[in-house]
Amino acid sequence: MKLRYRYRIYPTDQQKRLMSQLFGCCRVVFNDALAYCQEQYRAGNKKPNIKELSQRLTELKKTEEKIWLGEVSSIPLQQSLRDLEQAYSNFFKSCKGQRKGKKVKPPKFKKRKSKQSARFMDNGFKIYLNSDYIYIAKIGDIKVVWSRELPTKPSSATLIEDSADRYFVSFVVEFNPQPLPENQNSVGIDLGITDFATLSNGEKVKSPKPLKKQLKRLRRLQRNLSRKQKGSQRREVARKKLAKLYAKISDIRNDFLQKLSTRIIRENQTIVLEDLKVSGMMKNRKLSRAISDLGWRSFRTMLEVKSVMYGRDCRVIDRWIPTSQTCSGCGFRGGKKELNMREWTCLNCGTSHDRDVNAAINIKVAGGHLETLNGCGERVRLSVKKAHLNEASTRPAFQQLSIFDLLK
DSSP: EEEEEEEEEEOOHHHHHHHHHHHHHHHHHHHHHHHHHOOOOOTTTOOOHHHHHHHHHHHHHTSSSTTGGGSSSSHHHHHHHHHHHHHHHHHHHHHTTTEEEEEEEOOOOOOSSOOOOEETTTEEEEETTTOOEEEETTTTEEEOOSEEEEEEOOOOEEEEEEESSEEEEEEEEOOOOOOOOSHHHHHHHHHHHHHHOOOOTTTEOOOHHHHHHTTHHHHHHHHHHHHTTTOHHHHHHHHHHHHHHHHHHHHHHHHHHHHHHHHHHHSSSSEEEOOOOOHHHTTTTTHHHHHHHTTTHHHHHHHHHHHHTTTOEEEEEEETTTTTOOOOTTTTTTOOOOTOOOEETTTTTEEEHHHHHHHHHHHHHHTTTTEOOTTSSEEEEOOOOOOHHHHHHHOOGGGGGOOHHHTO
């Protein structure tokens, strides 16, 4: 499998000017090729292929208007055309139903104020051994902070400048999965707002909620930006301050999710999650800000990727299984409960439950890991078919089966 390793770089002022020129040339090449494709489409012709676009780029370099395209490396310019070709390919496959996931929109023109990037193949960069510098074609040696070692030789390197004027280099490397030692631990995870994650073992993990903590400062900077005249230097200064705050919020959230997902993967062999439709939950105007501050989908993606890397089993159960309504002790379904009800008592067996812990246990059960009590009062682990759980979840409350009936 292929992974991406990103490192912070610190170019000099002269190198920043060269990188700015490179980003501008890549952006011009991409936008010009996109405009040409749209023009051919309106004329009723087929979309130009990568060979035709490359020939057109060669002709543009010879014109007086865009002769400056030859001052930068030609490798990232060709990669811009390949990126456009890949964007169109993803769009056409999405329209035909050949691509899974959310519908892909057609490619758009790149903007000068957003994130900039330029990609080099292996013949456009060089990594020095035991050195804090990396060589980029027609830019020179750039200082880089190696926060971790590269597992193998990278196949490509991408220079990135984000909206907060920070510079990064991103490598694509081939990674061989290295499974961790197997264990018998399994965990069900219930995601929430008050507590980011509640584990089936009773542990509750609080979220740092960086957006909520920086909300007052964020509003002040946004108000300050809206008062500046468009195109002025003061507006650019205000924009960078706001971008740096957004970058800080994103870094805090990403650091928390990475550390939590790594710890869960190392401690457990099987991880069971609930399938949440975050896009639908974001439509609730009272909870949308709090949900967006948590990063549920990013957390699930990290667990799925790391489970493949380290030989773990990550399972996702159906979103319609009533995990919050079912008693984890006897399997009795007590009906829908309001969000402010954090604790409840089962009417069938009289067991008092914490809402989130009970849901996490039921998520673990639905994932194929069932724990209940035997006749001697000892915990035993059994397996239960998902069809029986779905059948129990659709019954009325007065016809619910106990957990022992499901085992028959």
